[in-house]
Every structure is written in C-alpha cells, then in structure tokens.
Amino acid sequence: MDTSVLGALVPAYVWPEPLRQRIDTLYEVIDRVVAQGAAEADRVGRYPVATINALKACGLMAAAIPTTHGGWGLTQAQSQEVLFRLAIADPSVAQICKVHDDLVRELFTFADDATCHRLGQDIVSRCLIIGQAIAEPGARADEFGHVIATPVQGGHSLSGRKIYATGAIGADLIAVTSYDAACHAMRFDLIPRDAPGLTIQEDWNAMGQRATDSGTVILDHVRTIPGLVVPKENQSPPDWASLRYQNGFSVILVGIGVAALRHAADFVSSQARPWISVQGQRASDDPMTRRLFGEIGAELAGAVALVRDAANRLDLRAAGAISRAQVAMAVYAARSVASRVSLRASSDSMASMGARGAGRAIGFDRYWRDARTLSLHDPVDWKHEEIGHHLLTGWQPEASLYR
Template sequence: MVDALSHHAYLFPMTDASVQDTLLPPLLRDLFPARQVHGAVGRVMLRVQHVLDTEIAAGAAGRDRAGGYPHQAMAALKATGILALAVPCAWGGLGMAQDLSLELMLRIAVADPAVAQIYKVHDDLVREIFACAPPDLRQRLAHRIVQDHAILGMAVAENGRTADGFLQTLARPCPNGTHALSGRKIYATGASGADLVAVSSFDPVRAQQAGSIRAGVRMDLVPHDAPGLVFHHDWDRMGQRATDSGTVTLEDVKVKDQWNALDPDAVLPLHVALRFQAGFSAILTGIGIGALRAVCAFVPERARPWGAAGVDSADQDPYVRRLLGEIGADLFAAYCSVMHAGTMLDRYEGGQASRNAAAMAASAARSVATRAALRAAADAPAAAGARGTDAVNGLDRYWRDARTLSLHDPVDWKNAEIGRHLLTGWEPEPGLYQ
C-alpha cells in the first residue's frame, strides 16, 4: 500500500506547489466537458481519474464475466486517498461536497458501475455515521478511514414481507458492554470486501426499557473477520455482478457497544434517503455515458455503413448521428439533474433550502437518469450494428447493469411523488425511500 501511495503521489504531488485548480478530463467531448475542481479534493479526484483510466476501465468487462468482489480495483482506488473524501474536515478528512461526490460516483460508473456502487455505499455510510454517531466513535472511525484506508460495506436489507422491513436481525445484550448479533442479510453491497461492515439490528430489550422502537435500533460496525460473520458469495444477478452483493449471515457475532454508530439520543439526518437516491442517479447516468462512449468509439472504426445511406463510413450516416445525438442529449439532461440534486443536498445541509426542494431534485434526477441510462444502454448499440454484439465488446453489460440498478426501488414512485407535489403541494415525509 505504501508503494502504491508513493507512486500516485509522485504522479500527482500533494504539496503547496501543486496546481490549486484541478481540471478533470472530459467524459465525452464537449457534451460532457472537463470540470474544474479546487484544492485537495480536486487533486484526489484527479488521481482517481488516472486510476480509472489506466487500471479499472480496461478490466470492467472481465470482472463482469467473473463476478465476485473486485479486490484489485478497490485496492487501486484506496491508494488514491478516495476513502477520506467524505470524512468531515473536522475529523481529518476532506469534507467533499455532495455535488462533487456525485460527480465522482458518475465518473467511476463510466469505468465500472460495480466499483462505483461499492464506493457509493462507503460514501453514504460515512456521511450518515459522522452525522449521528457518538464523538468517540467518530474519532476512532476517522483514524481507521484516513490513516488505515478502511472501507465500509453494508449489511442492512432483510428478506421481509416488504422491502422496508429491517428489524429481523436481533441484538442480544451480553455482559461487559457487548451485544451478540444474529440474523440474515440480503443485498449486502460491498460487505464481502469491506474492512468494517455496517450491520443494522434490533435490541428488543432496549426498546422495551426505553418505550421506543427507535431506541432499540442499532448500526454496528463489525470487523470483516469477526467470528460468526459469514459471507456466502451467492450474488447471481444479471447485472452489477462484481459488487458481490450477496447474503450475509450472523451467528452470535459479538460486537462492542462502542462501535454502535447510532447514538440513542442523536437526531437522525432527514435526507439520508435523498442522498442514497441521488447516488443511484449518478451511477445510472455514468452507465449511460459509458455505453455511449463505447459505441462512439466503435462506430467510426468497426461499424459498416448501411448501403442506402450512400456514405463511406457509419459515422457519416445521418440516422446514426441522430440516434446517438438524442441519446447524448438525454444523458446531458440526466447529468445536469444529478449535479443539481447534489447542489440542493448541499444547500439543505447548509440551511439554505427546504428538505422538500432537495427531495424534488433528487426524485427528478432519479427519474431522468433511469430513462436516459436504460435508453442509452439498450439503443446506442443499434448504431454499432450486428457486429457490435460480439461478446468481446461487452456492450450487453451496460444494459444489464442499468436495468439491475434501476430496480433497486420503483422509479414510478418517484414520478408519482413529483406529480402529487405539483398537483397538491404535498411534501413527502422523510422515510427509507423518500
């Protein structure tokens, strides 16, 4: 790890003499142009972009075919300092703003959407935990992330009757300030390769004593090698295959209460779900841009023009140009929506915007990004022609990834919430998905 850090520091020095304004390269010509980012955050983002371009993007199709956790890709990202970006400045991190966080997720998704989703989980958890955890845990966690390059994974979802049931994993009080966790988790994204796994559970004894269900809810940070914590590596979905988001079981996993990230008296942030949705929108948009980039590179070099077009190369075909232009315009709208959602989240955190304004922006981004990504992934390959379907090109993975990610929760509910607000002025109450 030290050698990798030294290598990247040599390529992009982090001294006062470094360029203060970092220019991230264009994602796709002038439709998605270069972006200027200031200071230390920009320098880390530039190192990340270098790793994406030189180490991660080329192996994405292979990781998709193989499945499993992308250990080498995540190790390369760790070496850039990316994990400390979301840690608040007060705790030794870089305090990256929401819109830049979404920009980063999007750029990682262009290279490999599975890697982007694993990083997204870490970013989401860090922001949530540092908002509601006890101060002593924040200090210990900041050290683990900033100094030890620890990455967080998540084991929260459970196979309840509805998608929002999360109280089946039980926490049993034990002596000496510990609890024993037992239960089964599904869709545990990033958990199998994480250094610390955020595990939700419910302590019925505590809830009864306090007379509050909330008092019994826990979020423990469990070491990856804790006895009784088992990763089943059974993720077998059609897309996002390299997230290894499979089943995790816990059999009397002992945890120290000092690693419970939910302070019983803390006021939980009201925009966690909005940030969660905005991240999905960023990754979906990145998938769409990745698909469009792949096709735009393929068409001039390898696609054959249709005879009736009367042109010498496929990139001169007006219908190919129209198709890819429309897809590009849709993705541009999605990109702008995602960045606006990030801006509104920052404004809400700063007390400059209402939660509902942030909610409408996040829901709109989710709606636009879903449509744009699915169309790009499904229709852009038409410009490549039949030879574009050769397995070596891997164009199918973009649709599989977009479709799989888009089904995390129904986007129709986002559209309905926007419509209800427009018609009646209704404002969604904070919840797991709104």
C-alpha cells in the same frame, strides 16, 4: 487531464485548487485500473479486490471524512461527482464506493465526537472500507427487526440474516443494523469482516452489477465490539439522507449511459460498416446514426445536469438553505430521467453498431444488464407519482427510507 465526459455537451466539473492534485491522481487510477478491469470483473462476477485496493491506495476512502479528522472533506456534490466518474469506468465499483461514502457520512452525522475521531483516524491511517448489511428479507422492503441484538456481558450478540449486502464481502468493517428487544430500539454496529459467527454467502447471481457481490450475510451470535459501537446522539439520520442514497443511484445510472454511448461511438467510428443507403464511406456518415447519437447525447446531457443539480441541493439542505421538498423533487426528477436514458443509451445505441456490435467479445451487453439491474432498486414510477402528487396538491414528502 481530460475531464470531459460527452465532449462539449457536458461541461467539465471544476474542482477547487486545493483538491486538484488528489483528484488528478484519483482519476488516473479510475482510468488506468478501474476502467481497464471492468469487463473482467463483470465476467467473473466477484468482488474486485485489486481495483478497490488501488482506490484505497490513492486515499479515496478518506474522501467524505471532514478535514478536521484528516480526510478530504468533500461535499456531497463533490462525492457524487467522483461517483459519476467511477460509474463511467465500472458501475459495480461505483456502487461499492457509494456504500462506503454514504455510511461514512451517516457515521459523522449521528455518532458522538469520540467515535468520529476514532473512526476517522482508523479509516485515514489504515485505508479502511466499510460495507453494509442493512436490508432484511421481510415481507416489505422497509420491514426490519429480523436481526436481533441480545445483551450479553460486555456488549451484545447479533443473530439473523441480511440480504443485498453490497460491499460486505470485501470490506474491512461491515455496518450492521439490529433490533435491541431489551431497549426497543435499533442499533448500529460496525463488525469486522472476520468476526466469529459472521458468514457471507457468495450467492449474488444477478444479471448485472455483478462485481458488487451483494450476497447474503448470516449472523450467528456475532459479538459486538465496544470500540466499534456507534452511539447515536439522536435516533434519526438527517432528513436528506435517503435522498442522497437515491441520487447516488441516479448518478451511477447516468454514468452507465455515458459509458455505453462512448463505447458505441468508438465502435461506430472504428468498426461498424455503413448501411447501403448511406452516401459515405463510414458508418459515422449515416444521418440516422448521427440523429440517434444526437438524441441520446442530448438526453444524457440533461440527465447529467439534473443529477448535479440534485447533488448541489443536498448540500444546500444540509446548510438549512432550502426545504426538503426542494431537494426531493430534484432527486425524483433526476431518477426519472436517469433511469430512462441509461436504458436507452445501453440498448438503442446498438442499432448504430450493426450485428457486429452484438459479438460477445465486444461486451456491450453489460451496460444494459447493469442499468436494468440498478434501475430496479426502487420503482421509478413511484417517483412520477410523487412528483405528480406535489404538482397537483402541493404535497411535500416526509423523510423515509425510499422517499
């Protein structure tokens, strides 16, 4: 199996021998199914059911589940390496799987042992995938409380509206947060996709990440199910959770950049014509093209190193070996570089392809549309401000949704 992504620029990720067979099978599915279906998934702009089913069949939904509950037991760094390979193939599929991975890790962090055991067994045996309905249309991105949980006999009734519900439309279970006014506390419930009163509107119409199908979710007196309530042993996720979310987006952005540069390289080598000033018969003989690819390739290699380092620091933080600030600054730096190089790779590399590269049948534009859309998730300039704040004053960011 070829595990290189940018030739000798980026070293292949080394997997532990006990995981090799599973990873080989997974990467085969990524290359054969995910990558091959990406252009059509972007064109249609709907949830990629067949692709997700193929990933379910090779066991990916169990990757983040501890081995004690029958899962693969991947570390956070290992999960994000899988995310990287998915992003190269199809960044929309990567984002759907990222949501599942993050949610599974959250569940196994704060749920009680009985809940973890039950969910672990269900996910492993039934290949369940979890989507999310978390964000709400408040005046601020971090404003919640618009979905209300009302106590009723045997549980709670949930009513309200969620937006940007990535993965919800094709999920088996949807993670829903709500505000319990009676207890003055947030709830976390898993709701079956076909629950009465739950409607997912197919209104996602962004220019990129189209197959995430991240539409609006309407909850109209949706009843919680006792077996799917997630009791929290504490009210807060681990302080590195938001950093994992952020680095996952950076990983996907770098994957988009790698895919764009590889596509451009294939096109230049096989279809582009050399400019009249080139002393050679092929477009790849053009020294300006070589320089452009060299610059973008070097920047991508640096970005891969940064996101991998940040992912490793997540595991070190989980083990208590480093401070949160040491993770945060690595994550922020990775986001800065990943955002910039993904946009450059998906845009500037077209200069080497010539006018032929702009043909609709080539489909190169989807890389930039995906990168630009994903890069808007949280403003990269605030990462620069936070890095600068740290360097100038020693400031250390406290845990919050986007910090």
